[in-house]
Amino acid sequence: MAKPIFVSLLFLSLACSILTPTSAQTCRSQTFTNNRVYQSCNDLSPLSSYLHWNYHSANNSVDIAYKAPPAGSNGWVAWALNPLGSGMLGAQTLFGVMQQDGTAVAYTCPIGRNNYNPTIENQTLSFDVSNLSAEASNGEITIFASIALPSSGSINHVWQAGSSVSGIIAQSHSTTSTANRNSKGSINFATGAGTATSGDSRIKRRNTHGVLNAISWGILMPMGAIIARYMRVFKSADPIWFYLHVACQTSAYIVGVAGWGTGLKLGSESVGIVQNPHRNIGIALFCLGTLQVFALLLRPQKDHKYRFYWNVYHHSVGYTVIILSIINIFQGFDILQPKKTWKNAYIGVIIALGAVAVLLEVITWIVVLKRKPRTSSEKFQHGSHTVNGQGSQHQVV
Numbered sequence: 171m172a173k174p175i176f177v178s179l180l181f182l183s184l185a186c187s188i189l190t191p192t193s194a195q196t197c198r199s200q201t202f203t204n205n206r207v208y209q210s211c212n213d214l215s216p217l218s219s220y221l222h223w224n225y226h227s228a229n230n231s232v233d234i235a236y237k238a239p240p241a242g243s244n245g246w247v248a249w250a251l252n253p254l255g256s257g258m259l260g261a262q263t264l265f266g267v268m269q270q271d272g273t274a275v276a277y278t279c280p281i282g283r284n285n286y287n288p289t290i291e292n293q294t295l296s297f298d299v300s301n302l303s304a305e306a307s308n309g310e311i312t313i314f315a316s317i318a319l320p321s322s323g324s325i326n327h328v329w330q331a332g333s334s335v336s337g338i339i340a341q342s343h344s345t346t347s348t349a350n351r352n353s354k355g356s357i358n359f360a361t362g363a364g365t366a367t368s369g370d371s372r373i374k375r376r377n378t379h380g381v382l383n384a385i386s387w388g389i390l391m392p393m394g395a396i397i398a399r400y401m402r403v404f405k406s407a408d409p410i411w412f413y414l415h416v417a418c419q420t421s422a423y424i425v426g427v428a429g430w431g432t433g434l435k436l437g438s439e440s441v442g443i444v445q446n447p448h449r450n451i452g453i454a455l456f457c458l459g460t461l462q463v464f465a466l467l468l469r470p471q472k473d474h475k476y477r478f479y480w481n482v483y484h485h486s487v488g489y490t491v492i493i494l495s496i497i498n499i500f501q502g503f504d505i506l507q508p509k510k511t512w513k514n515a516y517i518g519v520i521i522a523l524g525a526v527a528v529l530l531e532v533i534t535w536i537v538v539l540k541r542k543p544r545t546s547s548e549k550f551q552h553g554s555h556t557v558n559g560q561g562s563q564h565q566v567v
């Protein structure tokens with residue numbers, strides 16, 4: 171006994187320690203003048219740009235610093251939120267332009283929703299921008315601003331750089347280079363989830379992550395628990411229930427680990443709030459799930475004196491995993507903010523599973539109470555889960 175326990179604990183602690191994601195973002199090492207400190211940042215890889223921010227949940231506002239090199243020594247940089255679209259059209263833009271004397275000036279300009287060749291003028295945006303300023307150093311421009319966000323959750327952003335200005339007016343930028351065309355994505359200032367590179371592949375990965383985890387941790391695992399708890403009451407289902415339970419939980423675990431891996435990848439890409447409860451619950455779930463798999467291998471014989479304690483352990487960890495999984499799936503919905511129908515569909519599945527469980531609980535008790543007088547000396551449960559000396563007590567918990 172001692173050796174396998176030791177080996178599995180070793181594996182478990184190794185797995186849990188290696189798998190803490192790290193990210194090597196350049197923005198982490200950047201600092202700013204006037205003791206400005208930002209808690210979150212993201213490398214925006216097309217155009218070598220960096221976005222830093224502090225999010226204020228009380229009034230849904232952000233203080234941002236956007237740092238990027240202009241395309242030429244007398245050029246400009248720009249960063250925009252696009253609340254109603256994506257890309258340039260409709261972008262509510264902050265400009266930082268280089269001046270002849272080597273300083274930088276900032277102003278704002280909304281881009282029309284149907285004009286790819288707009289005149290860039292100093293005009294107000296559709297949301298409030300305060301404390302707007304720009305600095306130039308080492309060939310880069312940094313725009314500082316406080317922004318009252320037009321919406322919560324994920325929002326599209328877009329950034330750009332050009333090589334020439336006329337006075338303070340930014341002139342048109344390259345439209346042929348891949349970087350100038352791909353410099354857009356989405357960002358969630360509250361959670362840090364966002365993308366700078368290829369929005370499409372990231373959205374695909376977010377969806378994969380959500381679907382894999384909702385199916386495995388969120389649906390298969392509770393189903394496996396329902397099978398174990400209710401099927402074994404029926405003698406005819408013995409030992410089928412046991413194999414179904416193992417098959418269900420094992421496939422849930424395998425799919426769940428795959429979904430968990432996509433989560434780590436997503437997490438390492440979005441630099442935001444470091445203490446993300448969703449991530450921590452996810453890591454705890456992986457550890458507890460792995461523990462359950464190893465527990466199966468270490469299960470004492472049914473008549474072993476420790477079997478009772480093993481059962482208590484197995485059930486408490488199992489129910490903890492299910493509850494944490496459901497909590498974490500709802501946290502995931504809040505972070506990724508998919509279409510409402512996904513969340514509603516999952517709520518529907520959970521309610522259906524809950525209803526089935528309640529119904530089966532009632533049926534089980536009716537069966538048990540009816541059977542009791544006739545078979546008081548008989549164990550109706552599957553032997554492998556019967557606690558010694560419990561007779562026909564209902565022991566499915």
Ligand SMILES: *[C@@H]1O[C@H](CO)[C@@H](O)[C@H](O)[C@H]1NC(C)=O
Nearest residue numbers: 226228229231298316317318
């Ligand atoms: C929002 O709240 C933060 C911190 O509470 C404050 O510093 C900031 O000025 C507020 N911004 C707006 C636009 O009210």
Ligand SMILES: *[C@@H]1O[C@H](CO)[C@@H](O)[C@H](O)[C@H]1NC(C)=O
Nearest residue numbers: 275276277278292293294338
């Ligand atoms: C832009 O316009 C605002 C308001 O009219 C003004 O306060 C600000 O100085 C202008 N910025 C520039 C760079 O001209």
Ligand SMILES: *[C@@H]1O[C@H](CO)[C@@H](O)[C@H](O)[C@H]1NC(C)=O
Nearest residue numbers: 204233300301302315316317
């Ligand atoms: C504007 O900036 C000044 C100095 O940088 C700071 O003291 C003030 O709190 C800022 N105001 C807002 C609304 O962020």
